[in-house]
Amino acid sequence: MKENIRKSFASDNWSGASPEVMKALFDINIGHHPAYGENDTLMETARKKFRDIFGNESLTFFVYNGTGANVLAVRQLLRPWEAVVAAHSAHLNEDEGGAPEALTGSKILSVETGNGKIKPEQIQAFLNSIGFQHHVQPRLISISQTTEMGTVYSIGEIRQLAEFAHSNNMLLHVDGARISNAAVALNCSFTEMICDTGVDVLSFGGTKNGLMFGEAVVFLNKNIASGFEYNRKQAMQLASKMRFIIAQFIAYLENDLWKRNATNANAMAQLLGAQLSRLPGFSLSRAVEANGVFAILPPEIIEKLQAEYFFHVWNEQKNEVRLMCSFDTTEQDIEGFVSAARRLAV
Numbered sequence: 623m624k625e626n627i628r629k630s631f632a633s634d635n636w637s638g639a640s641p642e643v644m645k646a647l648f649d650i651n652i653g654h655h656p657a658y659g660e661n662d663t664l665m666e667t668a669r670k671k672f673r674d675i676f677g678n679e680s681l682t683f684f685v686y687n688g689t690g691a692n693v694l695a696v697r698q699l700l701r702p703w704e705a706v707v708a709a710h711s712a713h714l715n716e717d718e719g720g721a722p723e724a725l726t727g728s729k730i731l732s733v734e735t736g737n738g739k740i741k742p743e744q745i746q747a748f749l750n751s752i753g754f755q756h757h758v759q760p761r762l763i764s765i766s767q768t769t770e771m772g773t774v775y776s777i778g779e780i781r782q783l784a785e786f787a788h789s790n791n792m793l794l795h796v797d798g799a800r801i802s803n804a805a806v807a808l809n810c811s812f813t814e815m816i817c818d819t820g821v822d823v824l825s826f827g828g829t830k831n832g833l834m835f836g837e838a839v840v841f842l843n844k845n846i847a848s849g850f851e852y853n854r855k856q857a858m859q860l861a862s863k864m865r866f867i868i869a870q871f872i873a874y875l876e877n878d879l880w881k882r883n884a885t886n887a888n889a890m891a892q893l894l895g896a897q898l899s900r901l902p903g904f905s906l907s908r909a910v911e912a913n914g915v916f917a918i919l920p921p922e923i924i925e926k927l928q929a930e931y932f933f934h935v936w937n938e939q940k941n942e943v944r945l946m947c948s949f950d951t952t953e954q955d956i957e958g959f960v961s962a963a964r965r966l967a968v
């Protein structure tokens with residue numbers, strides 16, 4: 623059953639779970655634990671780990687998936703006539719099946735960015751609606767770190783957006799499905815990236831970097847988290863066997879597993895980018911910033927290469943593809959992919 627399962631470069635959630643996470647799942651499977659994480663000492667252990675990173679004023683909740691984390695964060699902070707500003711390319715806007723609008727009633731005001739990153743001046747125009755009863759009221763800015771285009775907001779850029787949000791009575795949400803890759807890319811801690819910049823709420827990802835499933839919603843100030851448990855239950859994101867999510871996060875934050883995994887994924891993306899760009903007829907369409915490689919390939923080889931190592935075409939007109947590296951991508955995987963590309967291109 624096992625061998626012959628070639629790695630893909632389709633997405634970082636095509637990989638499995640880290641051995642440390644599998645061990646944590648196996649260990650926590652033994653015996654009985656309180657359901658829903660209620661009065662479970664394990665929950666307190668996990669929350670303490672999050673408080674050690676995000677401060678004593680923070681409060682963390684665990685959910686099943688990234689869409690759930692994002693939608694619940696928005697639903698917690700907005701009333702239906704309030705709006706969230708996000709990049710057009712944001713997962714929240716393009717890839718959540720309309721769940722944000724359906725579950726929150728709120729409109730997404732999207733911004734064209736080119737590289738996935740929003741700048742404060744692009745939000746400025748929406749502020750004219752404030753106080754005008756015919757328009758939705760912009761209340762939340764949501765950014766993805768890393769972005770869907772593989773780019774990374776600098777600490778200064780996040781701080782600027784937080785200051786802009788707060789000076790306009792808005793809040794800042796970070797979709798951190800790939801926050802570990804971003805922290806490694808910036809060589810900073812989560813505290814520096816999120817707390818010190820003034821972020822209000824974070825979807826803290828795990829699935830894309832070695833968890834089997836599970837994400838966390840971190841409110842940097844517990845005052846804005848009031849009632850979140852009801853919000854989560856109503857939206858069907860309260861896990862009955864919560865211990866399986868919590869145990870994974872404890873393993874993830876212990877011994878810097880998050881960092882080791884993201885370091886490997888980012889390093890493999892650098893290697894892949896460097897090697898591909900040396901092949902005649904291949905070029906990078908963006909600099910490699912974290913664990914995603916965006917490249918232009920000779921059009922005639924794309925389907926044949928996909929048959930050997932699956933990946934997604936990002937922009938058909940430009941023959942641009944997206945290649946994602948994972949915590950378990952190896953140098954041999956890169957060599958195999960690059961030599962297949964070289965062979966097919968002749």
Ligand SMILES: Cc1ncc(COP(=O)(O)O)c(C=O)c1O
Nearest residue numbers: 687688689690713766770797799
């Ligand atoms: C930027 C971003 N946010 C959130 C998610 C989480 O999505 P899911 O609901 O599939 O866990 C993803 C997954 O593709 C993503 O790329």
